[in-house]
Amino acid sequence: MMAWKLAFRNLAGAGLRTWLNALVLSLCYFMIIWHKGLLDGWDRFARTEKIEWEIGGGQCWHSRYDPFDPFTLTDGHGPVPAELASRIEEGRAAAVLIAQGTFYPNGRMQSVLLKGIDPDQSVIKIPSGALKAENGTIPAVVGGRMAETTGLSEGDAVTVRWRNRHGAYDATEVTIARVFKTYALSVDAGQIWIPLDSLRRMMEMPDEATLVVLSRGSGLPGSLPEWTVKNPAFLLSDIDQLIRSKSIGGSVLYVALMGLAMLAIFDTQVLSIFRRQREIGMQMALGMTRGQVIRLFTLEGALHSILAAAIAAVYGIPFLAVLAARGFGVPQSSDSSYGIIVAEKIFPRYSAGLVLGTVLVIFITTAIVSYIPARKIAGMKPTEAIRGKIQ
Numbered sequence: 001m002m003a004w005k006l007a008f009r010n011l012a013g014a015g016l017r018t019w020l021n022a023l024v025l026s027l028c029y030f031m032i033i034w035h036k037g038l039l040d041g042w043d044r045f046a047r048t049e050k051i052e053w054e055i056g057g058g059q060c061w062h063s064r065y066d067p068f069d070p071f072t073l074t075d076g077h078g079p080v081p082a083e084l085a086s087r088i089e090e091g092r093a094a095a096v097l098i099a100q101g102t103f104y105p106n107g108r109m110q111s112v113l114l115k116g117i118d119p120d121q122s123v124i125k126i127p128s129g130a131l132k133a134e135n136g137t138i139p140a141v142v143g144g145r146m147a148e149t150t151g152l153s154e155g156d157a158v159t160v161r162w163r164n165r166h167g168a169y170d171a172t173e174v175t176i177a178r179v180f181k182t183y184a185l186s187v188d189a190g191q192i193w194i195p196l197d198s199l200r201r202m203m204e205m206p207d208e209a210t211l212v213v214l215s216r217g218s219g220l221p222g223s224l225p226e227w228t229v230k231n232p233a234f235l236l237s238d239i240d241q242l243i244r245s246k247s248i249g250g251s252v253l254y255v256a257l258m259g260l261a262m263l264a265i266f267d268t269q270v271l272s273i274f275r276r277q278r279e280i281g282m283q284m285a286l287g288m289t290r291g292q293v294i295r296l297f298t299l300e301g302a303l304h305s306i307l308a309a310a311i312a313a314v315y316g317i318p319f320l321a322v323l324a325a326r327g328f329g330v331p332q333s334s335d336s337s338y339g340i341i342v343a344e345k346i347f348p349r350y351s352a353g354l355v356l357g358t359v360l361v362i363f364i365t366t367a368i369v370s371y372i373p374a375r376k377i378a379g380m381k382p383t384e385a386i387r388g389k390i391q
Contacts, residue, residue: 017268018304025261025308025362028254030316032358035250037320037348038328043243044349045183046341047236052125053184055235056094057216060084063226065098065210073100077210081224084212092218094121095209097199101162103192105150113191114162116199123215126187130178131195138198139177143188147179154179160192164204172202183341239341258362261308262369269301269373294374301370305363324348 065076080088080095087093097116102109119131131139142152152158154176161171174194182188200206212227214220220229327345 018307021261021264021268021304022307022311024257024264025304025366026312026316028257028261028362029309029312029358030319031257032254033316033350033355034320034323034348035253036247036354036358037324037350038346039243039246039250040349040351040354041324041328042342042346043239045343045346046239046242049182049184049341049343050186050236050239051216051232053182053187054124055213055232056123057214057218058220058232059214059230059235060212060221060224060227061230062210063228070100073098073210077205077208078226079207080209080212081227083221083224084227087214087218087221088118088212091120091122092215094118094123094213095196096211096213097196097203097205097208098210099162099199099203101160101192103158103160105152105156105158108150110150111190112160114160114199114202115191115193116196117193118196123213124187125182126193127178127180128193131193133195133198138172138174138194140174141178141180141193142176143185143191144179144181145185145188146191147176149189152176152179162202164202166204170202183343185341258365262365265301265304265366266369266373269297269370294371297374298367298371301374302363302367304370305359305366308362309359320348320350324350 062076062078064072064078066072077097084093084095088095094117099114099116101112101114103112104110117126117128117131119128121128127141130141133139137157140158142150147153156176157173158176159171160174161169163169174192196209200208220231223229324347327347329345330342
């Protein structure tokens with residue numbers, strides 16, 4: 001208890017130095033929690049968006065299919081295995097057939113991925129219900145980014161040309177039945193969704209698929225001949241890598257701020273020890289052990305982090321609360337070229353673990369930095385300290 005009283009008294013006696021150190025340290029709290037909360041909110045949104053629109057509870061790919069190699073689309077398809085076919089009939093999976101094609105929006109020629117999906121599926125959020133054929137036409141749905149870049153809108157008819165499995169070219173018109181909005185560009189950019197049966201007839205691939213999307217909570221199947229099972233962790237690995245890279249970049253800022261704050265505290269402790277030599281010598285002469293003196297100075301330095309946490313709470317809690325409620329605006333041009341899942345607004349996520357973890361890390365770091373100069377006291381003789389000399 002005495003050590004706490006002495007530590008508080010000494011901090012109050014330092015005056016402006018204490019407040020400056022605490023203010024700089026409070027910026028460390030604020031920046032770390034703000035940035036990490038922003039990344040956690042982005043991570044949660046991106047995962048949710050990709051799961052709902054694309055991967056569901058996992059996917060099964062044909063063994064020759066590689067989404068990063070368009071040349072595999074020619075052979076990356078095959079009959080749906082019986083186990084997956086039964087899930088599709090029960091509504092616990094959705095088959096997707098992918099083929100390359102060309103379409104001609106407004107007289108221009110563009111490459112496109114034709115994706116066939118069952119109009120009655122409910123595994124992913126693609127508005128496949130709009131694909132139910134009417135008046136003998138082939139309906140199609142496209143994403144908002146695809147519609148924006150090609151000038152398509154609902155009700156437009158566009159010519160599509162493809163090459164079937166036998167190498168023969170054919171063409172037809174499809175009608176845009178729906179333009180849907182999604183931030184998952186992997187189901188939007190450069191793609192046209194049409195009924196699965198229509199694409200199978202066009203490609204002459206009856207009962208075949210390129211991949212099968214499983215519903216959430218249905219579990220993954222065992223090994224399948226000529227098919228590979230991809231769990232959600234694998235399918236979300238690109239988001240993990242992106243968030244990890246952003247976290248590493250943010251760590252540079254954390255280290256810079258922490259370095260400034262720790263340097264200020266270190267210098268303050270060194271100056272305090274130098275100016276209080278006689279006081280320390282008197283305390284040691286009156287019976288205070290060297291260990292107690294070291295603990296006193298370490299506690300004084302560590303209390304800076306507690307004071308800084310209180311200061312950060314004063315201005316940080318209102319700001320972060322407003323940010324969490326209103327979101328952080330992101331320019332949409334930033335995701336147009338790279339397929340990054342970014343919403344118009346990111347809503348940060350500040351968990352208790354994030355706040356407590358940040359406080360604990362800074363407290364321990366501050367205590368260590370305060371302990372380093374305090375070790376000098378261990379070699380001090382009370383008589384020399386009283387005379388103002390440190391060995």
